Amino acid sequence: MIDILSFVIFFFIVCSFYIISSLGLNIQYGFTGMFNVGIAGFFAVGAYTSAILTGPDYADTIFGGFGFPIIVGWVCAIIVSGIAGLLVGLITLKLREDFLAISTFGIAISIQLVALNVESVTRGPNGLYALPKPFAHILGSPFVSNVCYLIICIVVIAMIYYALERAVKSPWGRVLRSIREDEVAAEALGKNVFMYRLQAFILGCGIMGLAGAMYANFVRFISPQDFLPIFTIQVYVMLIVGGKGNNLGAIVGAIAIWTLWSASDSLINLIVAPDFQTQAAALRIIMVGVVLVLMLVFKPSGILPEKKHVSD
Amino acid sequence: MVVPYSDISSGRELLKVSNLVAGYRRDLPIVIDVSMEVYEGEILTLLGPNGAGKSTLIKGICGLVEVMSGTVVFRGVDISDLETHQIIERRVAYVPQTQNVFAKLSVSHNLDLGAISNLEAYEERLENVYILFPDLWKFKDISAGKLSGGQRQMLALGRALMADPILLLIDEPSAGLAPVLRNQVFQQVVEIRESGVTVIMVEQNARAALSVSDRGIILANGRLRRVQNAKELLEDPEIAEIYFGPGPTGRVS
Amino acid sequence: MIQYVVDGLVNGSIIALGAVGLSITYNVLRFANFAQGEILAIGAYMSMALIVLMGVGIGSIGPVSFGWPLLVSIAFSIVLTSVTVLAVDWMLFRVLRRRSASRITFIIAAFGLSLIIRNVITLVAGGDQMFLSFYIPKAIPVFGDFKVVPDDVVVLIITAICVVALHSFLTSTTVGKKMRAVAENPVLAMVNGINVKSVIRWSWVIGASLSAIAGTLHAHVTQLDPEMGFELILPMFAALIVGGVTNVYGAVLGGFLIGLTEAFAVSMDLSAYRGAIAFSIMIVVLILRPQGIMGEKERDD
Numbered sequence: 001m002i003d004i005l006s007f008v009i010f011f012f013i014v015c016s017f018y019i020i021s022s023l024g025l026n027i028q029y030g031f032t033g034m035f036n037v038g039i040a041g042f043f044a045v046g047a048y049t050s051a052i053l054t055g056p057d058y059a060d061t062i063f064g065g066f067g068f069p070i071i072v073g074w075v076c077a078i079i080v081s082g083i084a085g086l087l088v089g090l091i092t093l094k095l096r097e098d099f100l101a102i103s104t105f106g107i108a109i110s111i112q113l114v115a116l117n118v119e120s121v122t123r124g125p126n127g128l129y130a131l132p133k134p135f136a137h138i139l140g141s142p143f144v145s146n147v148c149y150l151i152i153c154i155v156v157i158a159m160i161y162y163a164l165e166r167a168v169k170s171p172w173g174r175v176l177r178s179i180r181e182d183e184v185a186a187e188a189l190g191k192n193v194f195m196y197r198l199q200a201f202i203l204g205c206g207i208m209g210l211a212g213a214m215y216a217n218f219v220r221f222i223s224p225q226d227f228l229p230i231f232t233i234q235v236y237v238m239l240i241v242g243g244k245g246n247n248l249g250a251i252v253g254a255i256a257i258w259t260l261w262s263a264s265d266s267l268i269n270l271i272v273a274p275d276f277q278t279q280a281a282a283l284r285i286i287m288v289g290v291v292l293v294l295m296l297v298f299k300p301s302g303i304l305p306e307k308k309h310v311s312d
Numbered sequence: 313m314v315v316p317y318s319d320i321s322s323g324r325e326l327l328k329v330s331n332l333v334a335g336y337r338r339d340l341p342i343v344i345d346v347s348m349e350v351y352e353g354e355i356l357t358l359l360g361p362n363g364a365g366k367s368t369l370i371k372g373i374c375g376l377v378e379v380m381s382g383t384v385v386f387r388g389v390d391i392s393d394l395e396t397h398q399i400i401e402r403r404v405a406y407v408p409q410t411q412n413v414f415a416k417l418s419v420s421h422n423l424d425l426g427a428i429s430n431l432e433a434y435e436e437r438l439e440n441v442y443i444l445f446p447d448l449w450k451f452k453d454i455s456a457g458k459l460s461g462g463q464r465q466m467l468a469l470g471r472a473l474m475a476d477p478i479l480l481l482i483d484e485p486s487a488g489l490a491p492v493l494r495n496q497v498f499q500q501v502v503e504i505r506e507s508g509v510t511v512i513m514v515e516q517n518a519r520a521a522l523s524v525s526d527r528g529i530i531l532a533n534g535r536l537r538r539v540q541n542a543k544e545l546l547e548d549p550e551i552a553e554i555y556f557g558p559g560p561t562g563r564v565s
Numbered sequence: 566m567i568q569y570v571v572d573g574l575v576n577g578s579i580i581a582l583g584a585v586g587l588s589i590t591y592n593v594l595r596f597a598n599f600a601q602g603e604i605l606a607i608g609a610y611m612s613m614a615l616i617v618l619m620g621v622g623i624g625s626i627g628p629v630s631f632g633w634p635l636l637v638s639i640a641f642s643i644v645l646t647s648v649t650v651l652a653v654d655w656m657l658f659r660v661l662r663r664r665s666a667s668r669i670t671f672i673i674a675a676f677g678l679s680l681i682i683r684n685v686i687t688l689v690a691g692g693d694q695m696f697l698s699f700y701i702p703k704a705i706p707v708f709g710d711f712k713v714v715p716d717d718v719v720v721l722i723i724t725a726i727c728v729v730a731l732h733s734f735l736t737s738t739t740v741g742k743k744m745r746a747v748a749e750n751p752v753l754a755m756v757n758g759i760n761v762k763s764v765i766r767w768s769w770v771i772g773a774s775l776s777a778i779a780g781t782l783h784a785h786v787t788q789l790d791p792e793m794g795f796e797l798i799l800p801m802f803a804a805l806i807v808g809g810v811t812n813v814y815g816a817v818l819g820g821f822l823i824g825l826t827e828a829f830a831v832s833m834d835l836s837a838y839r840g841a842i843a844f845s846i847m848i849v850v851l852i853l854r855p856q857g858i859m860g861e862k863e864r865d866d
Binding site for chain 3: 374376395396397400401406408411412413414415416417424425426428429430471475
């Protein structure tokens, strides 16, 4: 019984990181129409920031051993990811959507390359280990600390959801949507389109960074292999399936696709012999890709389409 | 309301539009239940206020806008479900109001492309176009984007003529042109008709257009309001008041 | 030093041919095809499959370490890759076109597609790298001290032939002229009696054919790897942008420039960062001179 519960708790904790990332993407892509293909990069920035600040002293890195409290790690992750978003946004947001996509794609790859090669900071492929986890010492029980972690995740998601719903219904949110629909008209109305897009971009990146930090302090070990483009695509599938432009849709989509992903893992492991692990993994990814394409063709607005917001 | 007319060049029906409903989106028809005939050799002008559906109607005829119901029959063949390039191949030509030349290509290149669907007697047609529009010969190697408004309009017309059309649809040929050039364009339309092409044009400059046309059709709110001999329309005081307004350009209030 | 330049040109050729396909899709179909790298991968794996099927090995012609079997397999790969690409267009992109989907939707679909293709290749061919052939980097003296690897020369020759063929296709054939018209203004092209759907099909075929050649050459010079598409897509986009998005020859020039840049990075011992360097150049061009070297300022449409 405890085993099943453990599994469910673990499932929802990891799902939370995706939910938070989807909510962050929703601000950028769902509400403002910015096609950020670098999600994995900003997630990584948040993860590494928290890891370096909260982690132990490693012999081979130049920073480290700060051992800051986890909350500090997380807040700094938001800030550093936000700054990364600012820098990237300043460079790329003036570009048209396809160039924005290519640029953010390249940036995520570059961030991963930096993580892999700047070993004096990130320990390269060896990764950063023994990261602290909140409530790890309570009762000495992993189960209890996971329950606590799940509670933290739910609280964070609730806070973000509430804040984003408020933001979206506010005048600021309305401007974002008008930019998405018709940038020229928004510009003609005197709105500084670039500033609004930049703000939405930074906000989204900060949220993704938080997800990364929460990931790092849960799994307690990160390496550049954790931040590959497949993550970016997973989050996009989640948002598109759930319904872009709808925060509840982002959450529903994340849960749906994560369920599909996990279930297919178990299912395929039952059916496929251990020799064919690579092929099994490929099959799961094909499935996700097909879901994305089918969704785009048949129901592009998602399970929960965007609500018509009444102007207030 | 159809009033009997006369003075039509040949009287043979070339195009028959029946109960046409057309628009860009299924839920938003712009042309509503329009029926009309076009006769061989005539110059027919479509008039009406902005948004009346005049441009949409001719786009519907040449397949650029979806025909939702009704039919368009050209020379006895139902073309309402055909694709634009198939309609063009049947010798219907269309001159859009904007973006009607390939700006990055030279004048002669544009004319070449005009003939690409029908390469027979290409040399002869090219010669005829240069005779009709001598300026185009002068500027034949200049890129179309560098031409003046009036020259571009000539190129747009010339390009359409390169396909040796039987029916020519023109969307606001005099738009954006100075009055002198406007009259020149209308004269060129008359010359085009002299060479055997039937012309339907959409125009805002009602008075000037009607003065070179055989008949006028008035559309408003997507529906047909009037079909009449051009001379009679010009002399009708009621029409003059509504459609020709106080000034000579015939702006609608 | 000279070897780095030659390596740069050889890799540059592959990037150039792939970037041409990208350019054609971009200008005629009007979206950034993130799956273009996978089209090269399909071409490469098809060639491999054919060589294996033929069972006569890869052959050799004189000092060149491949022979007619590879050339024959490229020919068949061109056909198979084109058919595959047309099928995908028919099932996916044509449906999106009919719906007048936004540019972003096309790009996301291309992303999804690239993921699917990459993993189908892994599923079918396994995740390991494979050798198409044994590229022997043995340089042969040509004159004096100047040595060159024969395979490299052949790759460059094949690329040159492709570029010349492309040029004559675009300027002399009716289809080529129609393609240029559609690239400039699809509605006006229709109004000129051009069958845009047919032009779209031709565009896919030309792009796929060049990509099949490029992919096979890449596999010969390096190896077959399901990830090869992913590795090539960023350099191809960089080539497209640096050379000039609106100009197909710009893509060729860009390809060679990016190839040389990456070779330069390797020569400076920065080979881990090759991708990032090409990418940085692309960003700089996007900011300072978005139309690239040979492109023209674009209208927004």
